[in-house]
Amino acid sequence: MTQSLSPEDAAAAVLAAAEEVAHAESAAAAGRAALLAEVAQLPALPGVYRYFDAHGAVLYVGKAKNLKRRVSSYFQKDHGGTRIGVMVNRIARMETTVVRTEAEALLLENNLIKALNPRFNILFRDDKSYPYLQLVSHRFPRMAYYRGAVDKKHHYFGPYPSAWAVKESIQLLQKVFRLRTCEDTVFANRSRPCLLYQIRRCTAPCVGLISDADYTSDVHNAERFLRGEQQELLDQLQRRMMEHAEAFEYEKAAELRNQIQALSRVLQQQSVEENSASSAGKDVDVLAVKVQGGRACVNLAMVRGGRHLGDRAHFPTHVEEGAVLGAAEDEGDDVAAPVPPEVRVLEAFIAQHYLDSAVPPSLVVSHPVDAALMEALSVHAGFKVSAQHQPREQRRVWLQMAQTGAELALARLLAQEGSQKARTLALAEALGLEVQDLDTLRIECFDISHTAGEATQASCVVFENHQMQSAQYRRFNITGITPGDDYAAMRQVLTRRYGKLAEGVAAGTARMPDVVLVDGGRGQVSMAREVFEELGLDLSLIAGVEKGEGRKVGLEELVFADGRPKVYLGADSAALMLVAQIRDEAHRFAITGMRAKRASVRTGGSRLEDIPGVGPKKRARLLQRFGGVRGVAQAAVDELASVEGISRDLAEEIYRALH
Template sequence: MSFLLANSHLESLRGIVVTLPTNPGVYQFFDENDRIIYVGKAKNLKRRVASYFNREPENGKTRVLVKKIRTIRHIVVDTEEDALLLENNLIKKYQPRYNVLLKDDKSFPWIVVRNEPFPRVYQTRQLIRDGSLYFGPYTSVVMVRTLIELFRHLYPIRTCRLQLTADNIAKGKFKRCLEYHLGNCKAPCEGLQTEADYQNYIEDIRNILKGNIGSVIRYLKDLMHQYATDYKFEEAEEIKQRIKLLTGFQSKSTIVNPKIDNVDVFSILSDEKSAYINFLKVLNGAIVQAHTIEYKKRLQESESELLSLAIVEIRDRLQSNAPEIILPFKPDVTLKGVEFTIPQIGDKKKLLELSERNTKFYRLEKLKQESNNLKTPRHVQLLETVQKDLRLKQLPVHIECFDNSNIQGAYPVAACVVFKNGKPSKKDYRHFNIKTVEGPNDFASMEEVVHRRYRRMLEEGSSLPQLIVIDGGKGQLGSAMNALNELNLGDKIAIIGIAKRLEEIFYPGDPVPLYLDKNTPSLKLIQHLRNEAHRFGISFHRDKRSKGAFVSKLESIPGIGSKTMESLLNRFKSLSGVKSASFDELKDVVGAARAKSIQDYFGQDIAKK
């Protein structure tokens, strides 16, 4: 932490970080000369930017970067994909010193509806001005493939490259292919489908790409539930991911729209003391600049007056000569060769709304900086993230995790580890010997241990956890839930199961598991709990197994009883320790006669081998 403490300016930067929104967006670091030195994207702006200042960076270049940061600015967008595209635009424009130059837009995939008879629909990375319809670019290849697969599943559109002109079809140049026999195409190549009928499919696809995807999502939800009912959980999860992608999909992105070029966007938000004006610069359909300023009111100026001042000030400062300005109302200023647009619908309206959201976030930051200089403790941030990701009703300050250990039913034990405030509380760890279950039955063992644990806590009046984690899938989770229900705790403590294979998170009564991103703090905390329970349980199982072997071996020696075995175990710790002990060492513990019996026995045992 000496690195952080040595840089006093970091305290002011932390004050900025506290007020950052948790939305997706792009952040920019500026040096003492107000030059951009780094641009980055984030799914969660606050969490990502805070990571630079929470600990000393391991990378040398990152340490140098953090030392040079003097202020932080950001732009809020709708989605993580939008953030990626905006980051790309800003890096190409400013080429910050600490950024790697990103690929050009042509590296992103598009979906094209080909300008031809019986149009094909496919993925491409080349934008050709040939009259075809292009949708994108998309930052996710998975999104593109999902849409293409959906189109081919829902509509029998062709995939061949045949020139299906009316003349070629009439001359019988083509023959139906395997796709027709599989039901994936209606063979327009042989005239078995009219172009008007085919065009209905294309119109549906265009509507989906424009964002009218409600019917598709409903279809996928029905399919997902059917898979879940049939216990096809992997297929259900795949459909679930498609629904997630489609729900966040917008074919006409507010970040990239090729139809909007060289346009300025202004929005204003004011209160009694100040006015906040946001500016966005759009070139070639992409946002390349963003800036927000604050005017302190002196004479209760109107929003129209302040917006007019800001338009002239910002355009002069940023040297903008855009012939069109998008804004919420007509200002008290006239600019030569400039058209003012007050959009009501469409893409320009979306750009104005995006500018207005950035203005609101900027104002909220200012208010938070004035009223709240205290940073939320890191462990509270972590637990709030867990509560949100796992949809918990209470903050999980106290979490307990259970794990079973046995080898083909031998020496069955269980472990319970306890985390408080996101950290292990080792004094509260507990081991359990399985008492009522015979043979390898993890489900019954889990039910016994959970019942014993919380029955005792109820009897002692101990505080119960807010979350229980079960190391296992639906079976172990169901058994643990049975135990809680017997104690009337089923609706008082949240409980989940984590399966090892794909790190699925199971909830009681929900057949479809939750999949958390592998890099989320929530999944990492759950994995830490699971791994700690496994380690603690295995160590107990190993000790018990070792002691079992020790006892079973010494029981065969004449004259050695339980008290003698206990004395030997306390002194020599293990069976090998007893075997390697000298006669005098054994005599000191059990006397000469028993020492001779032990050495004779192990001498015979070695001779047999």
Template structure:
């Protein structure tokens, strides 16, 4: 590590090899991570008095020290750089949000294969089709497969324990292989046609179904012929709007465009010669970054994450020239054990039409993004005027409480800025030690926890706090903020019309100076902004509550006893046969379980018998 104020000795001893360098600001926070084929040459370049671009100039104005890490080769430097950027999210690096892995359709290799939607690491023993751009696309394809080919989607446990057909059979979405209503050979014929269709071999499937329809008609099996006819019609109906067939191949086609300071990378997913989906990315890009830096950051952060299987295709097509294309390609193949080609697409060639499609979609995505941002900014400005604020509010937080008759109470906090929802800043609070169904106490506890923390870490303190509720919730929020001496926060509440008319809401403000609540006449843009934030908070609160409730109902009371992990819990079940038998056991019987001593046995007995009394 070296202080920027004394770089000479440091630069003199830097090695002429590959590695990664990190720059720190005065708060010892990493503000930039870079890699180099030659560390000495690359780092020395930052200290030259001339030739700096604007980005380097801004960076060196804030950097106070540098730390370097030597790597065995340039590939390792590229990997380490990507990992450090993901871990520390430096200000002057280009950052992409961590999205969930893309969904796939998965076909099992069972006697009667199952088709289902899946996200996550690929596992052996399954066949994967995709990726799809979103879960809606996988659900639609799954519905299509059930309607045309009647392939089961139930879990293996459900399948094994059936003694009669389920509802899927009744609505003609499954042939009920669980109870022997279809032979293994007939079922596998349907599976084979489905596999061909998912690989883009639509013509083969349609020809086979047409042949069967004609044979059934010739044998005067008109009902069977009508079924084949309907399947053919449905395939053609679905195929026409959803698929764009080209030459065979598996590719991710990436188009990068920039407009008005907004960068968009549009990715087309081409599988088996067809475009099966599209995804737009809007990275956080520091000022004065180049297009080459943006596309390099995308490739390293999205494809070199070896912790998650991405299903990398045979080709990755880009529209930006990369000087380090060969290094990126080699690293990608080494890390993921693939033979992927990183291709620069020009104005000609078989990938040109796909790239044009990606560029068109990228430009439209940028336009929609700019329009949405402009509308959101307008709403913030109207809200500023309505509340007579000197400065434009940059951050709004909203709270809501959700529970089921007092069970699994959760308070949710959602954050909005002028850029939209900041989902990485969302928080939920598990509410404890309050009376069941006491929304006021739950809200008070959550606010004290949230703003007690923000008072110690004020960087993300909001200008406006919005409460989903009426005067009661507003007074509770005011008490919490007063207890923390945070009366400078604008405190609002949004409540529905007493007659529950759709779209009719009222806004109230608590004024700390006069200790009273006043009604706020919000123009439509400001009202729509607050409604949007409230609705998102309600969605997040309900989702968090349902997850907590489901986990609690699936769990065991033994999980709440200190000193009992999974192994001891299983040992108790194995020894006694079940939870009810554990409850009936006395301390002497509990001690006989391997791993349970006298003290733990007494604690188990106490907790279980207190629970029974309740």
């Protein structure tokens, strides 16, 4: 029974609420006044600025040639209800960093964008490094596929858009110049030529069937080919062939003739060639952008040495928010000036991508970009970098190909995202979930894996924002149970996962997932129910994926812990497809972890990893040299020290640890 307030108490409550609102408004006004005062004191120097909201979250990172003019322009007019107006109204504080040049501002701005992930910046994330073709320094250099940090003692060509492009180039060089591809350990222990020599893909320097000078000449010619000097190389080979023929050295002339023929065939097989004499031999990146449906795609096509190596599509986040902000940073710019979203996306990609990747001297772009951006990029690269819009001849063909690729890639992405959202909606409806925003629907799925009770591991995979979130996956080593007891393993993993989380849920500082899937039927669901009851958690979150009749795929049923009847989704159900995807991912993640743990236990690899100074690379070299941990244990100190990267002191430490 509620008790009504007296008129005096009601009036007092209204007065208190009004005072609280007035106090909040006064504090906000004081904060905005302090912010404007700080803006007024900014220097007219190049720098980077960062906007934060009242909770400390980063809203936007920008650069300016003139900090005072640029930052002031955000606060000198009313932006209304636009996205930029929403951002400006949320700014509670800012930070600025003064730099010496605009190039330094460009570098700092995009490093901060990648590190802070601001809400109103367009952000490109590319966790995959680009591969290179590597010529490893050696008396007889070898060709290799390489991905990682560049070491100056070797020669690198690229980057290439894909591993396939690198491997295709290696195959071409094998056909024409017959350079070796074997590891140095194999090369040093050959007593007779391998199969590659028999099929004319290698000149067998390992057994001395080619001289140092001739092999060095082949390496030099391969480098010229990769730099795009194909015609010059052909002319030189023709001259050398004629010189040998005139000197009656017909065998050498025949070898060069065969090389010329192979090189000619390779050049004729190229589907895309650089025909323009003005740009022959130059490296070019072709950039095409397409924006549609709130998403964007930048398609990057790489041309190296006149050869089109393929393309790769990049998809940024925060497109709708970031694309509304002005792209230029010159003095007097109006931040609300309409800038096409394609230009904004393209400039964000150029600025962020080429800070970490090699930039060629020439870019071909589908939309014009700011000259100041290219100038800053040139300073950062150490040489002139130009951007060509509306190209002609062959470059026009390349750009058209890149634009078509961007359109197709974006269409696939939009179709895929539409399908993913449809599956999420179907599952939410099948489970009767009341989720306000499907983008926030979170599902955690658990699976147990072992081999006859050995190396038991549990996995937890996460589905959120309509896709699997691999960065949030977790594995749990299960110990202290009877080998093969899957129920005890499930009890342990759920207790460890939700024990502390339950305390946060009770305190209102943490959030449970919307669905907890367990791979199993009533037995596993009952175990999950016991854990949730002990922790005081909602039983309606638990669902088990039970195999259907005959354990056939498509006949799975969902079993619930709160007493609801089983649900059969149907073999062609979008909801079942999503459940199967999540369940299969949990199984894959669990079984790969279990196999790695089992292999470590059986080989004793952990015995090596536990030795200070022995990391994964040194451990791999030791196991490769001696055939396993037993062989390493039987090796003498001198033998251990002969392995690359193993010093005498470390060899003695390994010997003591294994004896």
